[in-house]
Amino acid sequence: MSDSNKLIRWGYLPDEILTHIFTFLPIKSIIICTSVSKTWKSLIQNPTFISTHLHHSHTKSQNLFLLLNISRNDREVYALHKEDDDPDFTEYTSFESPFHAPAPGFHEVVGTCNGLLCLSYDHANDIFLWNPCVRKFLQLPYPDVTVDTHGVSCTSFGFGFDPKTNDYKVVRILSIMGSPSDFVKSRPVVEVYSLSTGEWRMLSASASLPPVCAKISHRPPAFANGALHWIAVTNDKKRFVLVFDLGDEVFRQILLPELPSYTGKMMWTRVSVYGNSIAGFQRRVETGQINIWVMKEYGVASSWTKFSHQCPTLGMPSPCPVGFRRNGEVILLNIGLELVSWNPDSQNIKNLEINGYFDTFFGSYVESLALLDKATEGVVTY
Incomplete structure (x- = not known):
């Protein structure tokens, strides 16, 4: 033939x-x-096929990789590493960023979901959605709330997928700072960008932020069960998990475990995805001790369980936990900005021979066709 x-x-x-x-x-x-x-x-390019392909990718474990934001020769590089049955964490592929941040900074990863990365520069107004697999990106319109309109603010970002509306959303929470002395009295403003509409809108639901909330972590939140999770601080310095449901667009809070008085200054540093639930990281800066707590039953504060004991034997002066591997090991950022994999059961540490930086992002990733159906509407092919 x-x-x-x-x-x-x-x-x-x-x-x-x-x-x-x-x-x-x-x-x-x-x-x-x-x-x-x-x-x-x-x-x-049919949206139904793109959704079907994504579902198929999620069911194939070999398509799940871990994403690292690193730098090589002063360039932003995003590397995907093999995870399943690969103790060496071999690099699968890498993508050089199509964006050029003003020196000496880098873009920050707001989050990653279904193959899309959400990036911002210095928590400012330049925000992008990027799918490196299909070489397409979208620069979001400038938010309505800026320094010019509301003054200086402390900003926290989040990015995720709303399964109820089949839509991707970017969340900005701004604590408006009239003056440094008024920080704890700042007025929170919440904006949500919807990919389906291509617009920002200010939420009246911002009033549902817990009234005791004084500060929200600037670190990327954990996206789990259709919601974003940040470490937040109350007016009286107590930490809790601030949750924003992308479907209902309302806030709620999850209490963190009460610590015995003898633990001293064990600080909650971030929330991470753990299976279908979340985990919380604590560390003591002075000694490098680490505690990890896992929420066994998502949303039930009484189900917090200590995943590991304090670990003063890691041999690192001030390790910073950044996330979990699928095999249960923890990725730590050493004081020398080296990434290591730590097995809490055996206490073994493996140097991954990967250099990170202070805000290295670590999270799961799945290759997808997201943005491929967006031929116009500001989507750029490079």
């Missing part, structure tokens, strides 16, 4: 069979297929 006859037969395959075949192809092959014909391109 000639090659031309083969192409004709492919052209007569029913759409259902073609989309089924496309679902099992690697991302790069799918992108190539969009150039074969208008019919194939239309099938692949």
Whole structure:
């Protein structure tokens, strides 16, 4: 059979069979297929197919990698590392950022979800959604709340997917600072960007922020069960988990475990995704001791369970936990900005031979076709 006859037969395959075949192809092959014909391109860029492909990717464990934000030769590089059955954490691929932050800074990772990265520069107004797999990005419109409109503010970001509306959302929580002395009395303002509408809107639900909330961590929140989770601080210096449900767009709080008085200054540093729930990290800066607490039953404060005991034997002066591997090991950022993998059961430490930086981002990642159906509306192909 000639090659031309083969192409004709492919052209007569029913759409259902073609989309089924496309679902099992690697991302790069799918992108190539969009150039074969208008019919194939239309099938692949259909939002239903993109959603089906994402669901298939989530069910294939070999498609799950871990994302690291690092720098090489003063360039922003985002590397995906193999996770399953790979103790060496081998690099799978890497992407050089298409954005150029003013020296000497780097873009901060607000979060990652379904193959999309949300980036900002210095918590400012330059915010991007980027899918490196399909080489597309979208610069979000400037928010309505800025320094010019409301004055200086302390900003916390979040990014995730709302399964109720099938929409991606970016959240900005701003504590407006009339003056440094008024910080604890600052007025919180909440804005939400919706990818489906392409617009920011200010929430009246910002009033539902817990009235005791004085400060919210600037670190990227943990996205789990359709909600964002930050470490927050009350007026009387107590820490709790601030939760924002992306579907209902309301806040709630989860209490953290009460610590015995003898623990001293064990500080809650961040929340991390742990399976289908969350975990909280504590560390003592002076000694490098670490506590990890896991919420066994999501949303039930009484289910907090200590995942590990204090660990003064790690051999590092001030390790900072940044997240979990799928095998249960913890990734730590050493004082020399080296990333290491620590097994809490065996106490073994493995140097991953990867250099990070102070705000190195670490999280799960799945390759996807998100943004591929956005041919216009400000989406840039590079």
